[in-house]
Each structure stands twice: as C-alpha cells, then as structure tokens.
Amino acid sequence: MLDSDIKRARFESSVSPHVDAAYNLARWLTRNEHDAQDVVQEAMLRAFKFFDGFRGADARSWVLKIVRNTCFTWLQANRPSEIAAMAPNELNELEDVLPPPFCSGLADDPETLALRRTTAVQIDNALSALSAPLLEVVVLREMEGLSYKEIAAVIDAPIGTVMSRLARARADLRRILARSQNVGGARK
Amino acid sequence: MTPETSGVLLQAYLDGELDAASTMDLEARLKASTALRQELARLAALQNSVQTRATRFNASAGLRQNLFAPFPAAQPKAIPVGVPPWWRTLAVGTSIAALAILVLSLGFIFTGRDKGSALLEEVVSAHVRSLLADHLTDLTSAERHSVKPWLSNKLDFAPPVLELANEGFSLVGGRLDYVGGKPAAAIVYRYRQHIINVFIQPSATSHDSSIGASTHRGYNTAKFESDGMSYWAVSDLNPDDLRKLAKLLQRSATMN
Numbered sequence: 491m492l493d494s495d496i497k498r499a500r501f502e503s504s505v506s507p508h509v510d511a512a513y514n515l516a517r518w519l520t521r522n523e524h525d526a527q528d529v530v531q532e533a534m535l536r537a538f539k540f541f542d543g544f545r546g547a548d549a550r551s552w553v554l555k556i557v558r559n560t561c562f563t564w565l566q567a568n569r570p571s572e573i574a575a576m577a578p579n580e581l582n583e584l585e586d587v588l589p590p591p592f593c594s595g596l597a598d599d600p601e602t603l604a605l606r607r608t609t610a611v612q613i614d615n616a617l618s619a620l621s622a623p624l625l626e627v628v629v630l631r632e633m634e635g636l637s638y639k640e641i642a643a644v645i646d647a648p649i650g651t652v653m654s655r656l657a658r659a660r661a662d663l664r665r666i667l668a669r670s671q672n673v674g675g676a677r678k
Numbered sequence: 679m680t681p682e683t684s685g686v687l688l689q690a691y692l693d694g695e696l697d698a699a700s701t702m703d704l705e706a707r708l709k710a711s712t713a714l715r716q717e718l719a720r721l722a723a724l725q726n727s728v729q730t731r732a733t734r735f736n737a738s739a740g741l742r743q744n745l746f747a748p749f750p751a752a753q754p755k756a757i758p759v760g761v762p763p764w765w766r767t768l769a770v771g772t773s774i775a776a777l778a779i780l781v782l783s784l785g786f787i788f789t790g791r792d793k794g795s796a797l798l799e800e801v802v803s804a805h806v807r808s809l810l811a812d813h814l815t816d817l818t819s820a821e822r823h824s825v826k827p828w829l830s831n832k833l834d835f836a837p838p839v840l841e842l843a844n845e846g847f848s849l850v851g852g853r854l855d856y857v858g859g860k861p862a863a864a865i866v867y868r869y870r871q872h873i874i875n876v877f878i879q880p881s882a883t884s885h886d887s888s889i890g891a892s893t894h895r896g897y898n899t900a901k902f903e904s905d906g907m908s909y910w911a912v913s914d915l916n917p918d919d920l921r922k923l924a925k926l927l928q929r930s931a932t933m934n
Contacts, residue, residue, distance in 0.1 A: 495799075502746045509745060513737035527741050531810065534745050599716055605723035610731040617732055631693065632728045638695050653686050660689065660724060667724075 501541050504549045505534070511550060511634050512557040518629050519561040519622055525568075533560040548640070555644045558626060565622055572622045604671050605664070616666040624659035627652060684714065692721050747806045747895060797858050797910075802894045804855050805875045805912035808864065814873065815851030815866055825852040829863045837863035837878040837907070840930055847874070847923055857910070867923065874913035874923060881908040886932070889924045891917055900924035904931040 512533065517526040537544075537556045546552050565573050617625060623645075630636045630644060642649045684707075690696045691704050708714050737745075808814050817828045826839040829852045841849055850866040855877060862879040887903040900911045900920050909931075911924050 509737045517735040608727045613731045
C-alpha cells in the first residue's frame with residue numbers, strides 16, 4: 491500500500507535469488523561465518539538504500555558488486571594486507587602467470603591426473619591461500635558462473651584485468667595443489 | 679603464438695569466452711600440438727575440481743530472514759539531501775507524500791484495520807531493526823529510576839517503566855524510536871533469552887482496550903490502550919508469556 495512497502499517487495503524479489511551468491515562471496519573473502527553475515531547484512535542495507543537508483547536487468551551483478559565492495563571495505567579495515575598483496579606489481583608478475591614449460595609426453599601427464607584426484611579439502615585449502623583479488627575472480631567464475639564481462643562489472647576493472655587475475659589465480663592454485671599433493675604423497 | 683598469449687587464450691577457450699575466429703584458430707593449434715593439448719587438459723582438470731569440489735556456502739535461513747525483515751516501512755522519510763537535481767527530488771518526494779497521505783486517509787475513512795496492520799508492520803520492523811543494528815538501547819540500565827527520566831526528557835510524555843525482574847522480565851534499557859509517524863518510547867525487557875520491545879506512545883483514543891494479540895512475520899505482538907497510552911509489546915517470545923507481560927504492564931498502568 492505505501493510506497494515503502496512496494497519498494498521493499500520489489501527489493502526482496504530482485505535480491506533474494508542472489509542471497510546465496512552474495513553470502514558465498516562474503517564467506518570466502520572474510521573467511522568466517524560471523525563476519526560474512528555482518529558484511530552481507532551491511533551490504534543489503536546499502537543495496538536497499540541505493541535500490542531506487544537500480545534500473546538494471548542484472549540484479550545478480552549489482553548485488554554482488556555491492557557485497558564485494560562491502561567486503562573490501564571490511565578487509566581494508568580488518569586485514570589490509572590481503573588486498574594490498576598483489577596490486578602494485580600486477581603487471582610485472584605476468585611471468586608467474588605463464589604455464590609451466592610445455593613438455594611433450596603422454597596425454598595424461600602426472601599433473602593432470604593429480605588435479606583430477608584432488609579432494610574437497612585440498613581445493614578449499616588452496617582457495618583459502620589466495621589473496622582476495624585473486625580469490626574473488628575464482629569464486630565469481632567457478633562457483634557463480636559469471637562471464638568475464640559480468641566479473642569485470644562486479645570488480646569494476648577491465649576485462650583484461652579479469653583475465654590476467656584468473657590466469658594468475660589458476661597458476662597459483664596449481665602450484666599450491668602440487669605442493670599439498672607432494673606433501674601428501676611423501677607421507678604415503 | 680607466445681606461451682603467454684597461449685595461456686590466456688587457453689583459459690578463455692576453457693571458459694567459453696573466445697570468439698569464433700580465435701576458437702577456430704586455437705583449435706587448429708591444439709590439433710597440431712600435444713603440449714598445448716596437455717596444458718588444456720590440466721586447466722580443465724583444475725577447473726573441474728574447483729567447480730565440483732570447492733565448498734559453496736549457502737546463506738542460513740536465519741540470515742535470509744533477517745535480511746528481508748528489517749527493511750523498514752517504519753523508517754521516517756528523511757528529506758533527501760544533496761541529491762541533484764534537488765528540485766526534482768523535492769517534487770517527487772512531495773507527490774509521493776501527497777499520494778501516501780491520500781492513500782492513508784482513504785485507509786482511515788474506509789477501514790480502521792489497515793492503519794492497525796500498518797502499525798503492526800511498523801512495530802515489528804522497529805523490533806527487528808533494534809536487534810539487527812546493534813542498537814537495542816540508547817540507555818542501558820536495569821534501573822527504572824534512570825530509564826524513565828531519561829526517556830521523559832527526550833519525549834513529550836512520560837512512559838511507564840517497570841521493574842518486573844521478580845516475574846522474570848528483566849529491564850534492559852530504553853530507546854527512542856519512531857512509530858506511526860510519531861516518536862515512541864521503546865522499553866526493552868529480557869525474558870530468558872528473548873528480547874522484548876515495548877513501544878509506548880500517547881494514544882489517539884482515550885478509551886482503554888483489552889489486550890489484542892497477533893503474529894506478524896513470525897513475531898508475536900500484544901497491544902492495548904491504557905490510561906491514554908498505546909502499548910505494543912513485540913518479541914519472538916511465546917504468546918502466553920508475552921501476554922503475561924502485557925497484563926503486568928496493563929495492571930500497573932490502571933493502578934497509577
């Protein structure tokens with residue numbers, strides 16, 4: 491009946507399909523349940539405030555962008571090192587992104603086999619070791635299935651940056667997983 | 679093709695982000711190079727493992743409920759400041775306000791019930807907001823002798839504040855709130871683990887009324903009018919205990 495009721499109903503129907511995606515992103519970036527809940531609630535209050543300005547077709551990217559920014563504000567206040575980790579020499583470190591030297595050999599090489607055998611715990615641990623700017627692109631791409639363009643909108647960066655961060659994140663994940671599996675293998 | 683470009687291209691290919699021409703070009707290269715195929719297989723294995731095995735956290739039912747409960751119908755409409763162009767905002771605000779007044783007054787004329795349910799919505803929202811925003815009390819005190827004067831100083835009425843610890847309702851404190859377009863006192867009590875907000879403001883009628891209980895969005899409420907004041911008790915406490923509190927408040931109000 492009141493315009494505020496209508497706004498709230500519209501807000502709820504636009505946003506509620508994306509609450510899990512919002513929470514998942516916040517949960518990975520803050521690394522714990524309690525802070526993730528706080529961040530999501532804070533983000534939703536912000537989203538409600540700015541909802542009048544939202545004309546969009548893509549509520550998911552809009553919500554994720556606000557959650558993501560709220561997460562980074564939170565990280566800035568609580569764990570600034572995780573944000574600063576990569577920004578300055580992003581470009582200089584492109585070499586790290588390079589895949590290992592191509593080697594000729596069998597179709598199923600040991601790394602491929604090992605990557606297929608990873609456990610859920612190993613994957614979660616490897617993801618946890620990534621810095622926030624790398625982690626967020628992996629979460630948005632692999633768990634939420636966003637396109638490069640959508641990720642670029644969420645993190646407010648060019649598509650080229652999305653691609654290089656994804657590449658870097660995947661290279662890091664491979665290194666971390668290789669290490670954890672070698673350790674696991676040595677114990678056997 | 680340098681290894682660097684091939685790395686990014688392979689990923690884009692894997693992610694389904696490569697345009698048709700580049701895809702054909704890359705597929706020709708893949709056919710020709712075992713090493714490139716091997717690298718693609720590694721990336722695909724990694725992607726598959728992350729997609730299928732990484733934990734995807736879901737929002738709890740409690741969080742979900744909290745997210746959509748608090749958005750206030752009750753929040754007083756502040757005049758937007760510094761939103762350009764200001765005259766347009768003002769014009770829109772005025773017409774919305776005019777519409778709201780029209781709708782509200784129609785509501786008043788035709789049914790008293792709509793006003794009641796809008797108020798119910800407001801007090802429940804105000805209750806939820808008080809729990810969410812980490813702003814339960816403006817003044818935290820179990821002493822009614824400090825809560826009551828504090829609230830009386832801020833309001834143009836003196837809300838009754840009771841100490842009911844013997845009955846199990848301990849006084850937590852007081853807060854200023856805003857209900858039905860008017861300032862209200864919110865007296866906060868705790869019963870076991872349950873927080874109860876008792877909203878009090880001068881009544882529109884001079885008639886006393888009996889306790890009316892209802893449930894809204896999972897919260898129980900008890901309302902009554904007594905001695906020129908309107909009382910709303912809101913909590914997740916069960917209806918019987920909430921009614922018990924309402925009775926205690928009512929009795930003390932009529933005794934005054």
